[in-house]
Amino acid sequence: MAKNKKPIETEILIENIEFPNFGIGYHEDKTVKIKNCIPGQKLNVRVYRKRRKFEGTVLEKISPASYEIKPKCEDFLVCGGCTFQNISYEDELRLKKQMVTNIFENDKITLPEDFTVQNSPCIEGYRNKMEYSFGDDGIDGNLSLGMRKMNSFYEVVTSKDCNIVDKDYQKIVNGTLNYFKSKGTKFYHKKTQQGTLRHLVVRKGHFTNEIFINLVTANKTDSSFHIGDWIDVLLNLELESKIVGITHSVNYSVGDVVQADEFYVLYGYDFFTDKLFDLKFKISAFSFFQTNSAGAEKLYSIVKDFPGNIQDKTIFDLYCGTGTIAQVLSRNAKKVIGVEIVEEAIIKARENAKLNNIENCEFIVGDVLKVIEEIDEKPEIIVVDPPRNGIHQKALEKIIAFGAEKIIYISCKPTSLTRDLKILFEHGYKMEKITSLDMFPRTYHVETCVLLSKLKSSESIEVRIDLDEMDITTTKDNATYDEIKKYVLDNHGLKVSSLYIAQVKGRYNLIERKNYNIGKEETKVPQVPLEKEKAIEDALKHFHMI
16 A cells, blocks of 8 residues: 555455454555454455554454354444454463464564463453443433443443353443433533543452442532432342442543542442452452452462462562452561552551451552662562553662562563563563463453563673773773773762673674683573663763763
């Protein structure tokens, strides 16, 4: 397609799959990315140029993939909640493995031959949390409550039989929707900023059968309904589980997010409980807790097994949420320190530790980027379970500076994971183990857990460097190694070796010939620590060498 050519319609065979949820096909030797399709489908597609790439929208499915099956949910591909209702679970795991493998290969990270995506213990009815949206049904402008319609900002699909949650969720949605419909209450429209109803959050303890409900509105009161009547509707539903808390959050912001500028407890408690292994957890309205409780037990079993013996180890659990991983590991560790930016999650983490009679856990509220500088202890093991976008680069630098023996990285977004892994590799960590786990059946999401280990001192060797043969540079000012060392010591208070300087200069192609006496081939050269690398870079800039 020419650069300024208008979108065209053409037939495309989907040949590959790419995270997140893109089918890959080809037109005129150009790669075309198309949402919500799978390899083997032949589609009629409108292809258009988006920046320097080509994307497509599906106009018609010409023929299905050979392995497609009839979806169990009749709202599939109308509702935006699921991706893989139209294939078997075995094929879903195969495609997820393919997506993760493609990402690692593109970033030139080698996966072990036995790499696999482990199955979820539960495939249907596994979710313990749903954030439903109020909106327009797109037919007669009627109020709707459910998942956002695919490719729509305002239209919402009320599923008739969603199979990733149990039947109680559907009863709560139907009861709530029917009540507000009968009162003529309006949903909050982002464009006009008119209306009241925004979200309905339903959470459930998978192992306790406790239900927690949070209504999110754009204002505190609305004359069209009485909130006490809505509570009566919920409490009179015939549910298999028990409602233990109903709350009301008021979100005054324009953004389409679930948050509370004001928060009220309407019935029962401001939390519900669930269990993992033999531990009990109180979970508040906005606390992070793994969406798949049975899957969380399987994931945390992997985390427990990865580092081996941790009996005398101090562990940092960063982005700890309500402290689930910290408390699971605490039974075998010397001490665990958890850090989380959400204050109410830390409050619950402390309560949970007390509830479970755990005394070797400390929980700190704050941004990981800022808090870890204030912790005096030095960890042997660091566990990170960051948000989808991964670890902020400055926070990652500070994590690396601890020099922990092992890092366990848990990620729900493989593209963020590989980005951070490459930085960890550059600073002396190597990947020991990796496995992916399907925590989100019927969606394209997948959890990946990686064990990284630091180069041990016993693996390093003594290195002799002849300074007169180190390098010949063609820079404006060619500072000597002694001058660079003095600058770093005077301005950063750090002592650096000639080897470390050579490594940094090598990364900037400042070394034309070298004479490293490194001994046996299987031994490894110690790598410059991140803090010293930055200091040496500053010196090179000072001397106009970079």
